Amino acid sequence: MGNEANTEQKIILPLLKQWGYQSSEYQAKPRIGKGYPDFLVALPMAGDRPLNYLIIEVKTPAQSRLTGGQQLRYYMEAAQAVFGLLTNGREYHLLYQNPLREPLQQVTCASGILDQQTIQKLTKILHRSAAAALVTALTQQRLKVYHYFEKALAKSFSISSTTSKESPMIITVFNHKGGVGKTTLTLNLGAAFATMGKRVLLIDIDPQSNLTIGVGINPLKDVEEQGKKDIADLLLEPKVGLEDVVYQRAWGNLHLDIVPAHIRLADKEPALISTIDIDRVLQRKLKNHGYDIVLIDPPPAFGKVNAIALMASDGVLIPTQFAPYPIRAIEYVLARLEAMRDAMETPPRPLGIAVSMYNRTTSAANYEMKEKLSNILEKAANGRQTVQILPESTWIAHRVVMLRATESQQPIFSRKFYEELDRSDKESIDDLTTSFENLARYLFTQAS
Ligand SMILES: Nc1ncnc2c1ncn2[C@@H]1O[C@H](COP(=O)(O)OP(=O)(O)OP(=O)(O)O)[C@@H](O)[C@H]1O
Ligand SMILES: [Mg+2]
Structure with missing residues (x-):
């Protein structure tokens, strides 16, 4: 099998030629920030810095999964590049950013297999003529140009449209x-959606x-002592709207909004039970706020708050470890969802089983657990469609660096967190972020 250099020779260089670039218009291994991506394609702009149009990062095809998105994002930000292409010659990820927008944000606009059809699609936007048109527009100070550019891009690829849905x-x-x-x-899936350009709550x-x-x-210092409201107020106080309880958090260009919880929610169970129509409250209050995705994190229990969360939801994602007790638990989860199906007009749809804290080194044990879980799922289906274990590309590995991320109170997509890690931890983060991105994309394509 070929290695990285082979991929560069056999695939990247011919592509650059096909896309109309002279060898003087790209550089191999340029220094960008603290590293060296494989290629930088740049066109001169009159009286200005050149336009860094495309950064290409090549990985060896031998690796079972294509990782390196986090590193590419770093290069794109440092070089203010428009596009970033990550490929091992077989698969690819294409990232886009508008270099005029503050803060910079790299959005995944496409990914998958790098076949002929894909290359044709990529050619439309990565061709020298597209880059040159952008240079001309920028030289003439037509700053709105990116708006048109993004519209064209949205047509070819599924980058998020700026108009959000009502629900x-x-x-x-x-x-x-x-x-x-x-x-x-929940946290990191939310962050993965955010890196796709979605507005996430x-x-x-x-x-x-x-x-x-x-x-x-x-919750004590920032919510209670500040006299702020939390999820309990949102649920129980008719006059409290979403805007009264949302906190906005940002790590560099990564934005997440959150409705916080507080231990006092535990005392509200009786009030929640006795409030009529409480199940609809959450769903109603989430409408018309411009969010694309809302992720709800309930406690590990079957109480009233869980019922409220499930009833407000379109879908349920069921995480499990490949271990006996967590797998057993799924039987009960499915039975509970089944009961809701009979009681509700539009019950939440099981989106599948998400595998978390997966141990890549014990493949025989994993296989056995997967078989057991498949049996449980098939039995539970009871004539209906079987709930699926999500594809392996979405499985979240068990990695020690996750504990550090939890400890530092940041999503693993945080650039600052990443920058402070050593090489092997960075590799773990690349592996984890790739799984979360795959999971986000999988859920999004399923839903739309
Ligand atoms: N992929 C992973 N690799 C290593 N550690 C992980 C991973 N995912 C989660 N952890 C760690 O496992 C612990 C439990 O995780 P977490 O709090 O997300 O579980 P939970 O299901 O929400 O727990 P609870 O049922 O109490 O709500 C945390 O300390 C977290 O840092
Ligand atoms: Mg939890």
């Missing part, structure tokens, strides 16, 4: 088994408030 896609991440990685998954509906703490909010 967001609402997903509860649920398994009543404790400690299977629900909160970690996280809702912490767990009295443990782990998600709230996970984004760096202290």
Whole structure:
């Protein structure tokens, strides 16, 4: 099998030629920030810095998964590049950023197999003529140019449109088994959606408030002592709207909004039970706020708040570890969803089983667990469509660096967090972020 250099020779150089670039218009291994991406394509702009149109990062095809998105994002930001292409010759990811927009944000606009059809599609936007047109427009100070550019891009690829829908896609991440990685998954899946250019709201509906703490909010100091409101107020106070309870968090160009929780939610169970129509409240209050995705993180239990979260949701994502008890728990989750199906007009749809804290080194044990889980799912289907285990490309590995991310109260997509890691931890982050991006894309394409 070929290596990285081979991919460069056999695929990248011919592509650059096909896209109309002279060898003087690209550089191999240029220094950008603290590193050296494989190629930088830049066109001169009169009286200005050149336009860095495309950065290409090549990976060896031998690796089972294409990782390196986080590194490419770093290069794109440092070079203010328009496009970033990550490929191993077989698969690809294409990232886009508008260099005129503050803060810079790299959005994944396409990914998949690099076949002829894809190359044709890529040629439209990566060809020298597209780059040259952009240079001309920028030289003439037509700053609106990126707006038109993005529209054209949105037509070819699924980059997010700026107009948000009336109702967001609402997903509860649920398994009543404790400690299977629900909160970690919710936070980082939210961050992955954000890197796709989606507007994301996280809702912490767990009295443990782990998600709230996970984004760096202290429920006692930042909520209670400041006299601020939380999820309990949103649910129980008719006059409290979403805008009254949302906290905006940012790590560099990564933005997440969150409705925080507080331990006092635990005392509200009786009030929640006795309030008529409480199940609809959340869904109603989430409408018309411009969010694309809402992710809800409930406690590991089957209480009233869980019922509220599920009833407000379009879909349920069921995380599990490949371990006996978490797998067993899924039977009960599915039975509960089944009961809701009979009781509700539009019950939440099971989106699938998300595998978390997956141990890549114990493949025989994993295989056995996967078989057991498949049997449970088939039995539970009971004539209906079987709930699927999500594809392996979405499985979240168990990595020690995740604990550090949790400890530092940041999503693993945070650039600052990444920058401070050593090489091997950076590789772990690349592996993890790739899984979360795959998961986000999978869920999004399923829903749309
Ligand atoms: N992929 C991973 N690799 C390593 N550690 C992880 C991973 N995912 C989560 N963890 C760690 O496992 C612990 C439990 O995770 P988390 O709080 O997300 O689980 P949970 O299901 O939300 O728990 P609870 O049921 O209490 O709400 C955390 O300390 C977290 O840092
Ligand atoms: Mg949790």
